Amino acid sequence: MLRYLISIFLLTIATASFAQKVKVQLDTTSRRFIPTGIRVGADLIGFGKTFSKDDYKQYEFQADIDFYRYFLNIEYGQMERTLENSTSLYNVEGSYFKIGPDINFLHRDPDQSALFFGLRYATTSFSDNLNFSYTNAAFGDGTSEISNHNLKADWFEMVTGMKVKMWKFIWMGYTARFKFGVDTFERNELIPHEIPGYGRADKKVSWGFNYYLIFRLPLRKGPQTIELPSPDEVNNN
Amino acid sequence: MPQLLQLVFIQFYFKPDLTAKWHVVWLLKVYDHFTFTSCCNTYICALFMKIVIPILILSAAIILTGCLDDPDCNSQTTNFVNIKFYNSDNNEADTLNINGVIASGTDSVFFEEAEVSSIRLPLRPDTVQTTFVFDSELGIDTLILKYSVNTRLVSEDCGIEMVFSELEYVRSDFGSIEVVNKILVEQVTEDVKIFN
Numbered sequence: 391m392l393r394y395l396i397s398i399f400l401l402t403i404a405t406a407s408f409a410q411k412v413k414v415q416l417d418t419t420s421r422r423f424i425p426t427g428i429r430v431g432a433d434l435i436g437f438g439k440t441f442s443k444d445d446y447k448q449y450e451f452q453a454d455i456d457f458y459r460y461f462l463n464i465e466y467g468q469m470e471r472t473l474e475n476s477t478s479l480y481n482v483e484g485s486y487f488k489i490g491p492d493i494n495f496l497h498r499d500p501d502q503s504a505l506f507f508g509l510r511y512a513t514t515s516f517s518d519n520l521n522f523s524y525t526n527a528a529f530g531d532g533t534s535e536i537s538n539h540n541l542k543a544d545w546f547e548m549v550t551g552m553k554v555k556m557w558k559f560i561w562m563g564y565t566a567r568f569k570f571g572v573d574t575f576e577r578n579e580l581i582p583h584e585i586p587g588y589g590r591a592d593k594k595v596s597w598g599f600n601y602y603l604i605f606r607l608p609l610r611k612g613p614q615t616i617e618l619p620s621p622d623e624v625n626n627n
Numbered sequence: 628m629p630q631l632l633q634l635v636f637i638q639f640y641f642k643p644d645l646t647a648k649w650h651v652v653w654l655l656k657v658y659d660h661f662t663f664t665s666c667c668n669t670y671i672c673a674l675f676m677k678i679v680i681p682i683l684i685l686s687a688a689i690i691l692t693g694c695l696d697d698p699d700c701n702s703q704t705t706n707f708v709n710i711k712f713y714n715s716d717n718n719e720a721d722t723l724n725i726n727g728v729i730a731s732g733t734d735s736v737f738f739e740e741a742e743v744s745s746i747r748l749p750l751r752p753d754t755v756q757t758t759f760v761f762d763s764e765l766g767i768d769t770l771i772l773k774y775s776v777n778t779r780l781v782s783e784d785c786g787i788e789m790v791f792s793e794l795e796y797v798r799s800d801f802g803s804i805e806v807v808n809k810i811l812v813e814q815v816t817e818d819v820k821i822f823n
Contacts, residue, residue: 473783480780520780522787526706528749529733536778581779581790592779 422458426502426612429454429553429561431604436467445472452565452602459497461506464489469586477523484516486587488547500615501555504563510547512569515540516586536580543585545572547598559606567598700785703812706752708772708794708819711745715802715822720744723823724764731758745817750791752776765823768800772819774811794818 433450440447450467470483492508519537526532546569553563574591575582582591589596714721722744732751751757755775761768777790791811796804801821808818 473780475783475786478780478787520778520787522778522780524752524787524789526749526752528730529751529753532753534753534778576777576790577775577792579775579777581777583780583782 422613425455425457425609427456427606427608427610429604429606431561431563431602433467433600434603435599435601436469445474447471450600452600454492456494456502459494461492461494461504461508462489463492463508463510465510467587471584473583479521480518480583481520482516482518482582482584482586484514484586486512486514486516488512488587490547490549492549502612503555504553505551506553507550508548510549510567511544512547512587513542513544514585514587515542516582517541518580518582518584520580538575538578538580538582541575541578541582543573543575543588545569545588551600553602553604555606559608561602561604561606563602563604565598565600565602567600569596569598570594572596700781702781702785702788703814704788704790705811705813706750706789706791707747708750708791708811709745709747709815709817710819710821711817712743713820713822718822721823726762728762729760731760750774750811752789756797765801770799770801770804771797773797 430453431451433448433452436448436450440449448467448469448471450465452463452465454461454463465488466485468483468485471481473480488510490508490510492504492506494504494506496503496505517537517539518541519535521533521535523533524531548568548570549565551563551565553561555561569588572585572588572591572594574594585591589598712721712723713719722742724740724742725746726740728746728748730748730751748757748759750772756771756773759770759772761770773795774791775793777792779788779790780786781788792809794806794809794811796806796819799821801823803822805820805822806818807820808815811818
């Protein structure tokens with residue numbers, strides 16, 4: 391399946407013809423560090439999982455504000471999850487907060503679309519609980535309940551992704567995340583299975599992906615744009 | 628898939644400009660192509676593609692994140708502690724004539740009469756301390772082992788895993804004792820050395 395997707399992908403690139411007119415944003419020096427707008431987004435993957443899976447709830451929101459080609463991002467999310475099998479019942483719930491800068495490589499795009507690379511510092515506070523029964527040949531079977539209350543964890547993320555204007559104030563964007571530097575709580579009586587916002591707690595590094603529906607609230611008019619003539623026009627003259 | 632993504636990140640780290648260009652060529656222009664050029668000519672069609680492509684990406688992402696969640700079930704942890712006997716004079720492996728070993732809190736006898744060089748005993752999962760009473764050629768000896776039990780849920784399919792760690796002794800009536808391995812796993816065949 392993946393192989394077909396890749397070949398379709400390559401084929402479309404090979405047959406693409408880019409004969410569009412190019413719009414460029416003028417690089418003004420005055421007032422360029424004054425923010426032009428705030429983008430507020432909701433993570434669709436989290437909502438999708440909440441909707442499609444039982445025992446899974448995740449809500450995640452992000453907001454960013456631009457300073458020329460840099461963004462300041464904040465993200466907030468909540469999750470709750472129950473995992474169950476014949477001998478155990480695990481429940482985790484918590485909220486997380488992430489903050490960090492982005493650098494935009496497409497800052498002269500007339501639509502103010504963004505291709506960004508950034509860093510995040512993330513922190514979470516969560517509680518989890520495990521009810522389980524075990525079998526032991528020598529000492530007999532038993533059941534037990536253990537829990538962690540208000541554990542705090544923090545980690546760092548390297549992120550990259552895009553935010554693209556769809557229609558007027560509606561934007562969409564994705565963010566891929568490489569998460570590292572988390573405490574895995576190996577010494578706790580209950581070792582957490584999942585850390586909200588991070589993923590499986592037994593992994594030293596973790597990957598994440600978000601797809602956002604974003605609304606942009608403009609604060610001021612963006613920089614002026616000009617339209618460059620296409621190569622054909624230049625050659626004809 | 629993660630390895631592929633890692634390559635992207637390494638490239639980003641060393642050559643951000645080049646990667647940005649690469650990113651743009653492979654994603655933005657493909658996106659533009661789908662939405663504006665040869666495949667669609669009408670405004671309605673372009674708008675439709677703008678909706679379809681995000682939905683495709685979204686569903687692919689949900690499927691992928693689901694697949695990457697698969698854990699492996701082979702748990703290596705155990706609640707059995709391996710004890711080996713040594714001669715305290717020359718530090719060489721030794722054997723011991725054992726009449727029986729019992730643990731407090733249970734009636735089961737772990738070993739019947741035997742001459743052994745090593746012994747494998749289970750630790751109690753419901754407490755953090757297990758008391759063993761050895762009835763051997765040396766007389767009645769008590770050994771109290773202390774440890775911590777860490778429990779984790781591996782996954783819904785695999786169930787839970789108990790990790791016995793920070794093994795140490797509280798009391799030993801033997802000549803001398805040394806804990807050589809603090810975390811109990813299947814592969815390790817020697818956790819405690821007893822010198823007589």
